[in-house]
Amino acid sequence: MHAWHWYFTEGLPVVLVSYLVYFVIGCYYYWRHSWSSSKFPFLVYSLGFSVLTLSLSPHKEYRFLLPYFPHMILLAAYGVSWVPWKKLFFCLVALQVPVWVFLSLYHQVGPLAITDSLRSRDPQSVGFLIGCHDAPYYSHIHKNIPMRFLHCEPL
Numbered sequence: 025m026h027a028w029h030w031y032f033t034e035g036l037p038v039v040l041v042s043y044l045v046y047f048v049i050g051c052y053y054y055w056r057h058s059w060s061s062s063k064f065p066f067l068v069y070s071l072g073f074s075v076l077t078l079s080l081s082p083h084k085e086y087r088f089l090l091p092y093f094p095h096m097i098l099l100a101a102y103g104v105s106w107v108p109w110k111k112l113f114f115c116l117v118a119l120q121v122p123v124w125v126f127l128s129l130y131h132q133v134g135p136l137a138i139t140d141s142l143r144s145r146d147p148q149s150v151g152f153l154i155g156c157h158d159a160p161y162y163s164h165i166h167k168n169i170p171m172r173f174l175h176c177e178p179l
Contacts, residue, residue: 026084031075036096039089041123042116043100050103071095135159143167 027033037044051068058065071092078088089096139160142150149170152159156176165171 025082028079030084031079031089035084035086035089036075039086039093040096040100042119043097045116046100046103046107047096048103049106050099050101052103053106054099054102067095067099071099136164139164 036047040047051071055065055068058068074092075089078084135154135158143165146167147169150165150172152171152173154173156173161171
């Protein structure tokens with residue numbers, strides 16, 4: 025169970041990574057300039073309302089923020105337009121590539137490697153010592169063998 029502010033303190037920083045600074049700047053300038061031009065800052069308020077509504081649920085995941093990602097990137101792009109030092113933007117984009125490579129190729133690849141190894145062997149049964157959602161199950165092994173986890177409780 026996460027705290028009510030989890031989306032603001034962990035969810036948005038993890039989903040936006042280096043775009044978080046530009047997102048905050050974009051929200052500020054969009055909100056400020058919408059009021060000064062007699063327009064309602066609909067994008068900031070609707071995104072804020074949506075994240076606050078998500079915060080009411082006791083079950084929180086990063087993937088629940090993904091439908092709002094285009095709006096967050098739009099606000100981040102608006103923030104980039106207000107920042108005079110555009111070269112820093114390209115440095116932050118260059119930071120995204122190594123993070124993407126690490127998360128795609130090296131981060132948490134153990135369960136896939138183990139299930140690949142089990143598929144190439146002929147085990148009689150398998151007992152996983154990790155959570156049931158952390159490893160692929162029959163969808164990856166493709167054998168009719170008994171498999172179990174220590175526990176599989178809902179989060």
